[in-house]
Amino acid sequence: MATSRFLGYLESRKNIAGSACGLAGLVLTFTGAAGPYWPVVVTGLYAAGALIAPPERPPLPDFPDPSAQLDELRADFGRLRDYLADVELPPAASGRLTELTDLLTALLDPGWVAEVLAQDPEGVHALSRAVRQDVPEAVDTFVRTRWWTRLTPGTDPPERHLERQLSVLQEEFTALAATLRDVEARRQESHTRYLEGRSG
Template identity: 75%
Template structure:
């Protein structure tokens, strides 16, 4: 522990700045400008250099960028697909939602301009990891209870509405990403037109 602190100080900005100023003190000593008080001059210049040097700052933590987070969401989408294959679910709602989510995940949420932002990844992550599994699980459990008490509202309507809302959210995301990509394309066209003039 103490050894690492000593090594840390030896590599610090303060020690390097102090060492440079201390070398300046030695140059003054060899030129005769420091006189008999050369140890005080060298130590003083070292201390001054160490005091004026900027403090060490810790490196910011390296969090994964949204693209790396999107890879994890893709893996979870594979798990969700396996779960949906095992569940007795009407095929139409399943297909409508999973097709759009799959398209967004496979396309990497757009191209060069439409790189996934944290909000985009959050929307997809929440849909894949929470909203769709919860909607399907609730449907399956409610359907079981509905069989025991006929005449109640069928859970299919709620599932249909939930999946419609989730699909609308995914479509809004796709539309926003498309708009970003279209603006980038227009901007690039203007750049090329301006460059050719």
Template identity: 75%
Template sequence: MATSRLLGYLESSKNLTGSAGGLLGLVLTFTGVAGPYWPVVVAGLYGAGALIAPPERPPLPEFPTPSAQLEAVRSDFERLGGYLAEIDLPPAAAGRLKEWEDLLSALLDPGWAAELLVNDPESVHVLSRAVRQDIPEAVDSFVRTRWWTRLAPGQEAPERHLERQLTLLKEEAEQLATALRDTEARRQETHTRYLEDRGT
């Protein structure tokens, strides 16, 4: 531990700047400027150099790249599919969930959509939240509420809430797909304008 600290200091900007000041002090000594006080001059210049050197910056933390984040969402989506396959849902809710799964599968498949998503962290966050939080919570709360409804009937059917939640999540995914499509459309239009301008 002490050895690594020592090595770290030897390579630090404070030591390097201080050493440059110390070398200047030695030059002044050999030219006769420092006189008999040369040790104080050398030490003083070293200390001054060490003091004016910029502080060491700790390395930035390494976070997952957008590609790695998208790959993690893709893996979690597959795991979520295994969980959903074990849940018995009403036909209407199952149909909406299937539509949502098909849409997300298309968005997460490697290809042009994934390439656009990598450059849009907010969209990756939306997909991550839907896969890791919204859908599991919607389905699990339905399963638990359905059990209680059987014990105490007369309340609003939990299927209605689930269908509404799945509809909203599907609409959110559709909005995301539309935004990605618009991004590609703008890119195409920009290239058309570039070619038109180049020809004039």
């Protein structure tokens, strides 16, 4: 531990700056400018260099980049689809869920769409929340509430809430897709202006 700390100091900015100033003190000694006090001059210059050197900057945490986050999200989405395949839903809710999962599949497919999505951290977060929380919770809550509804007929049908929840999610990700489309449209327009400006 002490050895690694010592080796770390040898490579530090403080030691490098101090050594450079100490070498300047040795130059002064050899030219006779330091006189008999040369050890004090060399030591003082080393200490001054070590003090004025910028502090060491700790390395940034190694967080996964957005592409890696999307890879993990795709794996979770695959598990979600396996779960949904085992759930029996009413036709209307099943149709809405299919539309939603088709949209999520298109957004998560590897390729240029995912590259654009990776530049939108809020979009990645929204997709992550939908895959890992919103959709499974909506479906699971429906399944549990439907069981209780059989014991207490005449209450508000749980499929109505499920359909509304899926509709809200569908609207959210339709808007996200439109936002990503607008990003590409602006990029295309910028390239057009660049080419027109270049040609004079």
